[in-house]
Amino acid sequence: MTTRTGTTRSTTAPPTTTATSTPPAPPAETMRDRFVSVTGGLLDEDPRTAVVLAEISAAGFTGAARRHPHRVINVGIREQLLVGTGAGLALAGMRPIVHTFASFLVERPFEQVKLDFQHQDVGGVLVSAAGSYDWPQGGFTHMSPGDVALLDTLDGWTVHVPGHPDEAEALLREAVRGEDRVYVRLSEQSNAAPRAVGGGRLLRLRDGGPDAPVVIAVGPLLDATAEALAGLDATLLYAATVRPFDRAGLREAVAGRATADVVLVEPYLAGTSTREVAEALRALPHRTLGLGVPRAELRRYGTMADHLGAHGLDAAGLRRQVTEFASLRGQTG
Amino acid sequence: MTATASTTPGGIGQSGFAELAGLMTRMAGAEKHVPAAHSTTDALWVLYDRVLRVTPATADAPDRDRFLLSKGHGPMAYYAVLAAKGFFPRDWLDGFGGFDSPLGHHPDRTLVPGAEIASGSLGHGLPLGVGTALGLRARDLTEPAVWVLVGDAELDEGSNHEAIDFAGASGLDSLHVVVIDNASASWGTARSQADRFAAAGWSVAEVDGRDHEALYAGFTRPHPGRPHAVFAHVEPKSA
Numbered sequence: 001m002t003t004r005t006g007t008t009r010s011t012t013a014p015p016t017t018t019a020t021s022t023p024p025a026p027p028a029e030t031m032r033d034r035f036v037s038v039t040g041g042l043l044d045e046d047p048r049t050a051v052v053l054a055e056i057s058a059a060g061f062t063g064a065a066r067r068h069p070h071r072v073i074n075v076g077i078r079e080q081l082l083v084g085t086g087a088g089l090a091l092a093g094m095r096p097i098v099h100t101f102a103s104f105l106v107e108r109p110f111e112q113v114k115l116d117f118q119h120q121d122v123g124g125v126l127v128s129a130a131g132s133y134d135w136p137q138g139g140f141t142h143m144s145p146g147d148v149a150l151l152d153t154l155d156g157w158t159v160h161v162p163g164h165p166d167e168a169e170a171l172l173r174e175a176v177r178g179e180d181r182v183y184v185r186l187s188e189q190s191n192a193a194p195r196a197v198g199g200g201r202l203l204r205l206r207d208g209g210p211d212a213p214v215v216i217a218v219g220p221l222l223d224a225t226a227e228a229l230a231g232l233d234a235t236l237l238y239a240a241t242v243r244p245f246d247r248a249g250l251r252e253a254v255a256g257r258a259t260a261d262v263v264l265v266e267p268y269l270a271g272t273s274t275r276e277v278a279e280a281l282r283a284l285p286h287r288t289l290g291l292g293v294p295r296a297e298l299r300r301y302g303t304m305a306d307h308l309g310a311h312g313l314d315a316a317g318l319r320r321q322v323t324e325f326a327s328l329r330g331q332t333g
Numbered sequence: 334m335t336a337t338a339s340t341t342p343g344g345i346g347q348s349g350f351a352e353l354a355g356l357m358t359r360m361a362g363a364e365k366h367v368p369a370a371h372s373t374t375d376a377l378w379v380l381y382d383r384v385l386r387v388t389p390a391t392a393d394a395p396d397r398d399r400f401l402l403s404k405g406h407g408p409m410a411y412y413a414v415l416a417a418k419g420f421f422p423r424d425w426l427d428g429f430g431g432f433d434s435p436l437g438h439h440p441d442r443t444l445v446p447g448a449e450i451a452s453g454s455l456g457h458g459l460p461l462g463v464g465t466a467l468g469l470r471a472r473d474l475t476e477p478a479v480w481v482l483v484g485d486a487e488l489d490e491g492s493n494h495e496a497i498d499f500a501g502a503s504g505l506d507s508l509h510v511v512v513i514d515n516a517s518a519s520w521g522t523a524r525s526q527a528d529r530f531a532a533a534g535w536s537v538a539e540v541d542g543r544d545h546e547a548l549y550a551g552f553t554r555p556h557p558g559r560p561h562a563v564f565a566h567v568e569p570k571s572a
Contacts, residue, residue: 050471052464070471078495081460088464091449093395094471096464111454112492116461119451121443 031186032129034165035172036060039097039127042176043068048095049176054082056100056129083109083126087116090124095176102128102144102185110150117181118154125175127184132268132293133307134188136300145269145293148242151183152272158182158200159243161219161267166194167240174198183243187267189220189304197240202249206236213261213326214253216273218242221313225265228318232326242266242273247280259285261329263322265313266292289325291318349417350378350545356413360429360436372515372542373482374410376565379548380480380511381414389419392447398477399465401450403458404484404513405439412436412445420447456490458483459510463496466508475507482511486518488526500560501533508560509552510535513542516569523564530562542567 036057042049043064050071051061058074065072071094075081079100086098098105105128106113117124130138132145151157158180162168168186175182195203202216205226212233217225222238229236235253239246254260262277271290278288293311300310308314312321353374380400387397402411409429416423421435428434435444439453450461462481469477483493500508510530514523523539531537536556540547542565551563 047472050468070467073467075463075495075499078499080456080492081463081495081499084457084460084492084496085464085467088461088466089468089471090464091399091461092465092468092472092474094468112457112460115451115454115457119441120461 029165030188031162031165031168031190032057032188033060034169035099035127035129035184035186038169038172040064042097042173043071046095046176047071048093050089050094050096052082052086052089052096052098054079054100054104056104079104079109080112083112084116086124086126087112087120087122090117090122091120095179096124097127097176098124099127099129101130101142102132102147103130103142106147106150106183107144113151114154118156123179123181125172125182125184127172127186129186129188131185131187131189133304133311136302136304136307139301140297140299145295147183147185148266148268149272151243152275156181157243158241160184160241162186162197162240163191163219163222163238164194165190167197167219170198171240185219185268187220189267189308191220191223195222195238195240197238200241200244200246202246202253203238204235204249204253205238206234208233208235210257211261211329213263213322214250215263215265215322216250216277218264218266218273221265221267221318224308224313224315225318227315228322232319232322234322242276245273245276245280247276250277250280251284254281254284254286257284259287261287261289261326263289263325264291265318266290267313269293269295287325287329289321291321349382353378353410353413353417356416356423356426357409359423359426360409360412371407371410372484372513372567372570373404373407374413375543375545375567376482376511376513376548377410377414379545379552381418383549384552385480386477387447389447392420395472396474396477399449399462399469399479401452401458401462401465401479401481402440402448403450403452403462403481404455404487405452406455406484408436408438408440411440411448415445415447418447421445455484455487456492459493459496459500462508462510463500463505466500466505469507478507478509480509480511482513484517485512485514485523485526488512489518489520494529497530497533497535501530501535504534504558505560506556506558510560510562511552512562512564514564514566516571523566527562527564535559536561537564538562539564539566541565 053074086096089096160171214235216237270292274290385398391397441451442448458481466479536559538551540551
């Protein structure tokens with residue numbers, strides 16, 4: 001199933017596969033493909049659900065719109081209306097699923113996210129695509145590395161960052177079943193295999209020694225992180241849900257330690273979750289390294305692999321930064 | 334669908350409208366937005382007294398009419414009408430804006446019985462109204478009407494234009510907008526705004542916003558297949 005929208009201008013979908021240098025072998029089906037097919041099924045199963053679109057991915061919902069003409073709503077290229085309509089549906093007792101690229105879902109209509117959902121105290125599921133670096137040829141206008149940080153200024157949002165289409169499906173289903181406010185951040189980047197995500201827990205994939213860094217990989221950066229840590233003494237945790245952050249899970253991972261070194265590897269703005277680490281480890285002296293997308297605009301096109309390399313988020317860059325961070329342990333200068 | 338004050342639970346009898354001024358003075362300690370509050374009084378009264386199918390007893394009923402006060406500025410008339418109709422006790426008005434009062438200078442739906450939305454930031458009510466109308470339709474609740482009250486200057490906000498164009502083009506005929514026109518926009522006129530609604534496919538009525546019969550006629554004008562906008566012209570804010 002294609003999810004290209006067929007619209008013109010800058011709303012054209014990013015390519016689902018990159019043409020030249022290859023990012024870590026993504027499956028043929030993207031998270032966005034899965035979102036479209038699973039949501040079509042959810043519309044069939046649950047009469048409370050409604051999908052609100054602003055052209056992006058609308059072509060993928062053509063069949064669902066035929067089956068449910070009143071529950072698949074494409075408002076055109078109107079993102080304030082997109083979010084306001086979603087919240088209005090919730091006020092009327094529906095469970096809205098609101099979708100477009102992250103930059104147009106969270107950043108452009110941010111006040112609608114803040115007021116129409118949070119301040120009205122209604123729930124809904126916002127599902128974004130194209131994340132931080134998923135369509136580098138589209139440039140910075142279609143990148144939203146700050147989306148999770150922006151949602152951190154609000155109250156009561158659950159944030160899922162799946163790392164595989166199967167995880168996207170599981171987390172989407174979990175989100176739609178609930179009543180609260182959920183953001184599901186889909187990416188073109190994917191790990192080779194899904195993990196058993198859900199319930200908001202950190203998964204402990206590897207245990208290092210008592211002084212080894214504790215590395216938390218988020219969503220689609222897991223494979224690169226695992227590769228980066230090959231042969232290094234490190235604990236590896238995996239998060240596909242970052243808000244609420246599994247503080248207890250992090251504390252368990254460092255139980256018995258006198259100090260802890262924590263590395264966050266996030267596919268959005270670097271350092272977004274350092275506050276969560278600080279809150280989780282209030283009782284423990286610790287150091288934190290927040291890796292992710294820098295604030296500075298790259299102003300380069302190319303491929304996702306190019307951008308991951310430039311951001312230090314490929315395996316080599318991550319290994320270099322984790323090793324350097326570990327070597328700083330105990331230094332004061 | 335017409336409810337009179339005398340039959341509305343908690344109502345205050347046939348003299349209802351006349352008592353609003355007295356209720357509003359109970360909030361007069363706070364002068365913020367007073368002219369704006371008064372610009373909406375007549376339209377709000379006619380809506381709640383004769384048009385909206387909602388009472389305190391049906392404030393949570395799925396098939397109630399929805400009234401969304403988008404222009405959250407100057408909610409004193411709104412609070413006075415809700416109190417007069419029995420949505421909350423009249424003595425709540427005395428605490429208007431206080432730390433322990435549920436009644437702020439902009440309404441909060443989680444605090445005010447009968448308030449469908451929290452407002453204050455302009456330009457949110459109409460998109461929320463579009464979604465509410467679509468949600469009711471999706472639930473096969475075809476009877477309830479959705480009403481949104483905006484100010485003429487509030488229509489400066491581009492979010493309204495997204496909603497106006499979409500609702501008109503999609504023929505969302507359960508949606509109604511009341512534009513309180515007190516000529517408070519620095520740029521543009523009610524004329525250009527009414528033309529805009531019409532161009533987008535809306536039914537448009539223009540009435541004297543102080544004339545209760547004219548308001549009622551404008552509110553109840555049939556508009557099959559199209560959303561309906563009522564421009565209620567009142568004295569200019571600067572006058």
